[in-house]
Amino acid sequence: MLIANKFKPYDDGTWAKEILVKAAEKLAPKSVHLFQKLSLSRPTVCERIQEMGQDIEDNLKKRAGKFVNFSLCLDETTDIKNIAQLAIFFRGITSDFHIEENLLSLESIHGTTRGEDLLQKLLQALGKFNLPLDKLCGVATDGAPAMVGKHKGLVSLLKKEMGAKGIRHDGLVFCHILCAKSVKFDHVISVVTDCINFIKKRDLNNRIFKQVLKDFDADYDDLLYYCAVRWTSCGNMLRRFNSLLPEIIEFRNLKKCPLTEIEDENWLCDLGFMVDFTKYLNELNVQLQGPNQLLHTMFSKIKSFMSLLSLWENQLKDNKHNPTSCTQYALECSSLLESFKARFQDIKSKQLELDIFSIPFNVTPGAPSELQLELIKLQSDDALKAMYLNKPLLEFYRVYFTKEEFPNLRAFALKWLSVFGSTYLCEQFFSKLNITKSRYRSRLTDENLSMQLRVATSSVRPNIERLVKRKNFQKSH
Structure with missing residues (x-):
């Protein structure tokens, strides 16, 4: 399908079919006759995608019910x-x-x-x-x-x-x-991106720079572009730029276009701060990625990072070696901390509910009245506590929380298990x-775009056998 979609509008898929037949002759010679019957024209491929996408959609509607x-x-x-x-x-x-x-x-x-x-x-x-x-x-x-x-x-x-x-x-x-764009160091980002564009946008400059890296036996073979839409690329770009700074200086001197900012100690300090700061932000972002993550696990990582921000802010305020820069960095930590608090204030306001869901055996008094009796019963059961410590949380609730014994806690867990965290x-x-x-x-x-992406991204597979039975065989032209 991907091959057929690359052809011009008037293409009937003949060339794509020839490629598949030749591949089948090498990989599956006994099934060549099946590939010879395929139709890969644009209308046919489009129709098949539509039907598979619709089949997946119908299946999802049944599950959603x-x-x-x-x-x-x-x-x-x-x-x-x-x-x-x-x-x-x-x-x-x-x-x-x-x-x-x-x-x-x-x-x-x-x-x-x-x-x-x-x-x-x-x-x-x-x-x-x-x-x-x-x-x-x-x-x-x-x-x-x-x-x-x-x-x-x-x-x-x-x-x-x-x-x-x-x-x-x-x-x-x-x-x-997350809201990393609240970190305002444009004077660093602009200089770094201009320098990278100067090197990478001109083929000759890029070839010369790569040779410099090779001569210096550098850790990397090239620089990275910065994509403003994907802010996590900023950390990777800055880290590599900082690592290759000696080679960049050498290249700029060769081109008789020296990087004047390296003579500014404050600018270099700002660059170092941004390299370290974005590194931690990227690590947090990676920890929050992945499907089927539970909200309490993700929020605990966010709270940990917020504690780090508070610690860094206090340490920078107490640093007397460079009070001007440290004060500025402390303000940046404080600004980002406030942004985090604003973004996650709704979850923070429901911290008690989240604790009841994630650590039901350790929750403090103050639980909703409809859950208190069941929590007392749960916390008094040592066998269930042992299961809680040795089983994943989802499995613990699925296996040991019956409708008859814990109806309210079961309904409570169903709510929190369904919540997205990112x-x-x-x-x-x-x-x-x-x-x-x-x-x-x-x-x-x-x-067509919607159906293609549904087929490409859905964990639900279309029922190919059922779709095939609805078709009448017609030999491809």
């Missing part, structure tokens, strides 16, 4: 044709603790991307899958104003929509991705979107 709780993960980007693409993922859980993470919908937005526009697309997607708002437990978004604006952001409008329908939203969990799925999805809708395939329709 069994959810007792679900949460949403949303993010928005712009594709190569400047069309806004809103990716919506759901994380649902059934009464027997089966968790499903999958793409709910990819919504193409050709007009404005205000909060009300995003809400309209979201409600359409939920209606399509028959997911009621009264089962919604949490929403994870990025920090864009259209998402988290106080009055007209998606989150605020969603609360109003739920209130208008008489659905309580005070128990919803809202969280946003927008990792959206970020991963956008990488595949950029590959699918590239400058070579920029004329994909919205529906």
